[in-house]
Amino acid sequence: MNFTLKIWRQKDAKSKGGFETYKVSDISEDTSFLEMLDILNNDLIHAGKEPVAFDHDCREGICGMCSLHIDGKAHGPGQGATTCQIYMRKFKDGATITIEPWRSAAFPVIKDLVVNRGAYDQILQAGGFISVRTNSVPDANAIPIPKADADEAMDAAACIGCGACAATCKNGSAMLFVAARVSSLAKLPQGRVEGARRAKAMVAKMDELGFGNCTNTGACQAECPKSISIAHIARLNREFLSAKFED
Amino acid sequence: MAFKLDAKIPAGELAQKWSNHKAAIKVVSPANKRKLDIIVIGTGLGGGAAAASLGELGYNVKVFCIQDSPRRAHSIAAQGGINAAKNYQNDNDSVYRLFYDTIKGGDYRAREANVYRLAEVSNLIIDQCVAQGVPFAREYGGLLANRSFGGAQVSRTFYARGQTGQQLLLGAYAALNKEIAAGTVKSYPRHEMLDLVIENGEARGIIARNLVTGEIERYGAHAVVLASGGYGNVFFLSTNAMGSNGSAAFQCYRKGAGFANPCFTQIHPTCIPKHGTQQSKLTLMSESLRNDGRIWVPKKLEDVKALRAGTLKPSEIAEEDRDYYLERRYPAFGNLVPRDVASRAAKERCDAGFGVNETGLAVFLDFKTAIARLGKDIIKQRYGNLFDMYEEITDVSPYEEPMQIFPAVHYTMGGIWVDYNLMTTIPGLYAIGEANFSDHGANRLGASALMQGLADGYFVLPYTIGDYLSHKIQAPKVDTNTPAFEEAEKAVRAKIAKLMSIQGKQSVDDIHKRLGNIMWENVGMARSKESLTKAIAEIKALRAEFWKDVKVVGDPMSFNVELEKALRLADFLELGELMARDALNREESCGGHFRVEHQTEEGEADRDDEHFAYAAVWEYKGMDAEPEMTKEPLNFEFVHLAKRNYKD
Incomplete structure (x- = not known):
């Protein structure tokens, strides 16, 4: 298969970026999208040009490192898949493919397609944990937890922190990301203890870092590679409001 | 000079060793912990758990990872589960049975005392993770569910769908975030350790490259913990993440840390x-x-x-x-x-x-x-x-x-040699998780990597490192303006300059693929004297070619992925040879190491306990010099060495 690629190139955070056009040929349909970029990069290196910088690591859809807007869609075509899990058979032979970094003010570009997602770490540092000390805990089976609750906690905990939700949201909101963590811990008895404090602290940090507000468009859920439901945002709102009432 | 290896295995009954040892080692008072600095390399299950636990104890911790967030370490990709001897299924599991299965699964090439300790603390891990909010699978009664994994006849594997590693790592990462918020841990994402600094024979810090700016930076500490994972990517194609590499461990080896059983690779x-x-x-x-x-x-x-x-x-x-x-x-x-x-x-x-x-x-x-x-x-x-x-x-x-x-x-059982305290042959340098060699022998059982990473990070290292640091309470902050730091930084800068100056014809990946091919064909699932000798010669030639013909484009003082890859491949090109040498030396078949000359009539691995019941610990002598091997004999006091039998 052959493709024309329009790729965002940007030297560093301070420089102005722009699109460059490249051609790749003889790509197998079983080749993954990132392998296709590897092939382009190897060609560029042989031509003495700088390869395109993009984030990636596990290439199994779990580390959350890869992060591309492909033809205007976070993580490209396909439901419930990260960029690294997209295979070229999803594209038409001869297609022109536009590749951009995450589009979000909270995730500034570092170089080309690589962005800084440190804001997500900061939100979790504000309260996305249960304050237990190492080796100071009860037996794992001491508190039975209904299977349905544990399953729902797991649904939310599947978040890989890739940033697609905020990058997709027209308001640049990180609500799905924050909700996934808050909701996962809120469904478990051991997470309830700090529930109110957690919801307030994480929301406050999210606002402080310049993420936008949620207007329930549902775009985040549609683009989430782990199909995390916006029902968790409803739970976050409930947690946040009841925490505020307690004040 | 050969190593003088002392595994420091405590005396006494197997089941009492760890308790006795904990009672015997020294602790550091809270006031003194505040004065001590620790560097942790890597934020997977081992590094993340260690950094969080050490920070919580009151030490000043600096934690480094090459990814953009600690949460992305490759532990995240582990799917199936984590073993523990809880016996929740009432199928007659016990600490002893988990210990025995692990020793046998490793084909009797691991230390009894370390493996027993691993089994002993396994139950604490599950308790810890549940308390952190890890959503393990549960039964309808609300209690934890289990499944079976290879090499065991009981169901002792705890799991969170097919994302167990992710959930455990998010637990460790949350614990780390708690400490980052508390100010006891400082996180350095997108930083890569490029050298270990040694003064007066002790680990004193690291040289790291800021992967965003390209700056070469110095960091000092009273102890350094290596938790940088395995080196399976020497094969180019593996299940490891693209960035997983053996370089941090290899720098330590180059600086005098023993590298044990490098040929033990899990397929x-x-x-x-x-x-x-x-x-x-x-x-x-x-x-x-x-x-x-x-x-x-x-x-x-x-x-x-x-x-x-x-x-x-x-x-x-x-x-x-x-x-x-x-x-x-x-x-x-x-x-x-x-x-x-x-x-x-x-x-x-x-x-x-x-x-x-x-x-x-x-x-x-x-x-x-x-x-x-x-x-x-x-x-x-x-x-x-x-x-x-x-x-x-x-x-x-x-x-x-x-x-x-x-x-x-998939995984490398070999790694940096450590004693019972998880300290390497360099005082003050520790290695934990997949980066060390200690617990899996010649073959790791499924769902045991997560167990080992968390055991080392949460429950072993935080105690054993105190014994060493108790001697450092009067030591001042490590000064990084010393000749040792100066020299290490100079060497790193020279290496980068050399790589940038070659401007040859082959990309880093071109050469890495060729190395992978040599490794898979000759040092893979079936190894022979002939294939290993061939591999050593071919890797040497390829290494020479690399240093003459590699092409690294871009600016080293910027975000430069090709330079990162070139630095890692330079080390793989030495590590691959070391693996082949170790495989050549080990004239037996055991676990993942299969020498075609040593098999039974039925084609099973033919182990030779008389001559090879030891860990082969290699000492670096220079890029093109033969390394020197020292043996750590494995003394089996409690289990009977037997041929592995999975037939009946």
Whole structure:
């Protein structure tokens, strides 16, 4: 298969970026999208040009490192898949493919397609944990937890922190990301203890870092590679409001 | 000068060693902990858990990772589960049984005392993770669920769907975030350790490259903890993440840390087969699939031909024409034999011409029987995400047709030598998790890597490091303006300048693929004196070629992925040779190390306890000089050395 690629190139955070056009040929349909970029990069290196910088690591859809807007869609075509899990058979032979970094003010570009997602770490540092000390805990089976609750906690905990939700949201909101963590811990008895404090602290940090507000468009859920439901945002709102009432 | 290895194994009964040792070692008072600095390299299960626990104890911790966030370390990709001796299933599991299974699974090439301690603390890990909010799978009664993994006849594996590593790592990362917020831990993402600094024979800090700006930076500490994972990517194609590398460990080896059993590599039996030359990595299908999946190839060669020609579907082959070769050869364990055994058995069938895809390098993993027994819904609940992933990659639905699988490089049991305290041959330098060599012998059992990483990080290192640091309470802050730091930084800058100056004709990946090919063909699943000698010569030649002909483009003082890769490949090109040398020295077959000269009539590994019941610990002597090997004898006081038997 052959493709024309329009790729965002940007030297560093301070420089102005722009699109460059490249051609790749003889790509197998079983080749993954990132392998296709590897092939382009190897060609560029042989031509003495700088390869395109993009984030990636596990290439199994779990580390959350890869992060591309492909033809205007976070993580490209396909439901419930990260960029690294997209295979070229999803594209038409001869297609022109536009590749951009995450589009979000909270995730500034570092170089080309690589962005800084440190804001997500900061939100979790504000309260996305249960304050237990190492080796100071009860037996794992001491508190039975209904299977349905544990399953729902797991649904939310599947978040890989890739940033697609905020990058997709027209308001640049990180609500799905924050909700996934808050909701996962809120469904478990051991997470309830700090529930109110957690919801307030994480929301406050999210606002402080310049993420936008949620207007329930549902775009985040549609683009989430782990199909995390916006029902968790409803739970976050409930947690946040009841925490505020307690004040 | 050969190493003087002292494993510092405490005396006494096996079950009392760790308790006795903990009672005997020193502790550091809270006021003094505040004055002590610790560097942790890596934020996977080992590094993340260690950094969080050490910060919580009151030490000043600096934690480094090459990814953009600590949460992305490769531990995250572990799918199937984590072992613990809870005996929640009432199937007569115990600490001793987990210990015994691990020693036996490792083909009697691990230290008894370390493995027993691992089994002993395994239960604490599950308690810890549940308290952190890890959403393990549960039964309808609300209690924790378990499943079985290879090399065990009990169900002791705890899991969170097919994302256990992710959930455990998010637990450790949350604990780390708690400490970052408290100010006891400072996180340095997108930083790569490029050298270890030693003063007066002790680890004093590191030289790191800021991967965003390209700056070379110095960091001092009273102790350095290496938690940088394994080196499976020496094979280019493996199940490891693209960034996983052996460089941090290799720098320590270069600076005098012993490297133990480098040839012990795990080839995982259930990976999606290679599809072509454009491939960048291999995808693992969790071992948990072997709970319900049955592995087979056709009995008749004509069926193999028809499959390859596409005129026959696997589901059309009758039961009596299928060879469930693991069930046939190993009736007691069946499809749940350890990984090394399952991988070799697949290779044996493929070598005999029964491989089921065009390349002849694939076998079937079939869920037909399980779907008939349990229904599609239950199978979907158990493995849905894995089935989806498989279909995404191959375009075939495992609900309709069997999966095709083939062995691939997955994990390295070898690593930096450590004593019982997890300290390396360099005082003040510790190695934990996959980066060390200590617990898995010649073959790691499934669901034991997560266990070891967390055991080391949460429950072992935070105690043992106190014993060393108790002697440092009057030591001042480490000054990084000293000749040792100066020299280390200069050497790093010179190496980078050299790499940038070559401007040859081959990209880093071009050369890495060639190295991978040499390794897979000669230092892979079947090794011989001939193949290993050949590999050593070829790697040497390739290394020379690399230093003359590699092309690294871009500016070193910027975000430069090619430079990162070149620095890592330079080390792989030495590490590959070390692996081949170690494999050549080990004139026996054990676990994942299979020397074709040493096999039984049935083709099983033929271990030689008389001559090789030791860990081979290698000492660096220079890039093109032969390393020197020192033996750490493995004394089995409590288990009887026996031939591994998974047949009855």
